[in-house]
Amino acid sequence: MSEMQHVTERQPVTRTCPFDPPAEYRTLRDEAPIAEVTLPDGATGWLVSRYADVRAVLADPRFSARRRPLRTAAADAPVPPPPTGWFIMMDAPEHTRFRRLLTGQFTVRRMRQLAPAVERIVAEHLDAMAAAGGPVDLVHAFALPIPSLVICELLGVPYADREEFQRNSATLLRIDAAPEEVQEAQTAMNAYFRRLAADKRAEPGDDILSELVQSGELTEEELAGVGVLLLVAGHETTANMIALATMCLLRNPGQLAALRADPSLMDGAVEELLRYLSVIQYGVRRTAREDVELDGHRIPAGSLVVAALPSGNRDTTQFPGDPEQLDVSRTSRSHLAFGHGIHQCLGQQLARVEMKAALSALFARFPDLRLAVPVEEVPMRDDMIVYGVHELPVTW
């Protein structure tokens, strides 16, 4: 073992720029790409920071998806069992059973067919913003409602119930949430989905929950868990990407101008923003099921391994040129923003459709869009599993 392993003893968490992962990741990639460190919750784990190693870990079935979640208030607590139905924490073949029930709902074709409906929702929200006049908080006026409405529609969740599920879902994503708070939010959301599933059983609709109920493949508790997982994953991640990407483009006027001059760059720009901003900021956790040899390091069975997605996405060996710069003309679909391996984001095609519709229409509708506060005053989501902004005051 070389002494280089001790370049850093902690997983880096402090950003110097709101759009960049902590700068220490660059040193880690160069000098200690697989490093045993203390994680933000006090647990010890192996931090993997290079693109190729991140992919290798996430594609390797010797690393189990069942792991200690990142909870800074529960560092010494035993690892809680994964919530029933949360297939992001399951391994094959258990995981396969759940994922296969859902993949048909999120195909490229189905998501592209949704684009006109998404564009309508986007236009309605832009109309409302224009009518209200600036400044507005873009998160609450635009970035959060769009994916929330879309996932509610797809799942068959009444959007009117959003206040409760948005609050509970925010609790689940706070890294400092106390175990009892997490439990309470989880229980409330599960109970909500059990009631909803009963409604769908009595009166099926044209939605994913109704189809799952009718398939008869899942127990009530599994169904509720899947519902919670899809709802949380389906709105928080995209909402944060829309708001953070907007802020990032406003702070990179050259890139925004290039995008406005040539809208055909938008598909690639969405991929580049996903790569550059990598909102799953603390990476993805795995547990070694057995002793694994990784690039000359012996990772003992039972070890926690963190695949640092934001770091892998800035790796110069994979992204030639300067990956530390946003470049909307880059073609980078092999980024890690959606993860890699069998757990790669189920809703990624939906996220792409939503981001494209939202960003295209927002910048077309408000050519003078700008931040309404100094950039330092934008509250960043350092405290959340999913990075982004808590609020984004904008005007035009």
Next chain:
Amino acid sequence: MKVTIDEDRCVGAGQCVLAAGDVFDQRDEDGIVVLLDPTPSGARLVEVEEAAASCPALAITVER
């Protein structure tokens, strides 16, 4: 070029359809990969290799 797919490995992410929509599709019922063209012309090499490289489940093999 010869392309083979492993349906059992496929996780329905759709990356291959984005990369090379003339060569790969997804079944409507379960999102699993459908190979439209097992011997695409050499002109498609770059996109087919991108499809294989971006497949999260490593379900696509390309022989040149």
